[in-house]
Amino acid sequence: MKLRIATRGSALALWQANHVRDTLRAREPDLDIDLVVIKTQGDKILDVPLAKVGGKGLFVKEIEQALIDGAAEVAVHSMKDVPAELASGLIMAAVSAREDPRDALVSAGERRFAELPAGARVGTSSLRRQSQLLAARPDLRILTLRGNVPTRLRKLDEGEFDAVVLAAAGLVRLGHGGRITEHLDPALSLPAVGQGVLGIETRGEDHYTIARVRAALHDGDAADRVAAERAFLARLGGGCQTPLAAHAVLDGDELTVTGLVARPDGSQILKSLRKGPRADAEALGRALAEDLIDQGGAQIIADLLA
Secondary structure: OEEEEEEOOOHHHHHHHHHHHHHHHHHOOOOEEEEEEOOOHHHHOOOOOHHHHOOOOOOOHHHHHHHHHOOOOEEEEEHHHOOOOOOOOEEEEEEOOOOOOOEEEEEHHHOOHHHOOOOOEEEEOOHHHHHHHHHHOOOOEEEEOOOOHHHHHHHHHOOOOOEEEEEHHHHHHOOOHHHOOEEOOOOOOOOOOOOOOEEEEEEOOOHHHHHHHHHHHOOHHHHHHHHHHHHHHHHHOOOOOOOEEEEEEEEOOEEEEEEEEEOOOOOOEEEEEEEEEHHHHHHHHHHHHHHHHHHHHHHHHHHHHO
16 A cells, blocks of 8 residues: 655654654554655745744645545644644644653853843744743844744854744754754743644545554553643644643543643743543643633734734
8 A cells, every 4th residue: 555645745654654654664664655745835924034934734734635635545643733634634643742842041151041132132933932042031032033944043153143032853863953952941932733743734534644654653651641731732723823731640540731822922821720530631721721811812813813
């Protein structure tokens, strides 16, 4: 049988797709697998901050369409890029084991976050990161940083920035883990929903592909954590324009979910947490979202989307 894996063309996306391919082949060495590289809207628009592009699924829609059109059987995503609702007829057949979900600081001179000088130029493409960094250090200059991981590191090395903030998972997967100056504590920078997890998407009726993908790649612990985080996202309905974060941690069968809604300038940060059985993951995520709505989160989101 032949499988086609739809993926973006960045170095990180190709690493992820090849990881899925290699894991599937480890179970079935004779499996014929091709990669189908697709350029998404988010890949095409590189000179505009994501928050200004608007919409949801900027790195996902075209790849989902390939599944719908029958051009691929499997799609591989960074779960943090996947909207709360999948396209009709598609399912997330598996989620991978979680790499380190934290944000990572890479800085010139290996300065830690607290050691950055006043006015330091910090690059990020994320309003989520921007809001939290400014809340902790309003003296910093947060500048827009787009492009793939190697491009972002190159811009730092060429002196355009004093520091950049990226997902630790992407740096580690591409062999740049040694560049990390500091892993940012979630208390400082709460991670994005699904950060560090790969999502493997298929057509809902393709039961044979679903079964082989789940057997090879699905991680139950990561799935429960991500289910809580994505339920939080679904209830709040945010996109790139809204600084939202959620991070779930498992301790045995107890799940602790922390959520955040913020204003981009860091002037208002709302944060709360919920604990409960992992079996109630989605309910915990929704309840956490309701807590933040009651605190004023709905008004923040309304203001940003107005």
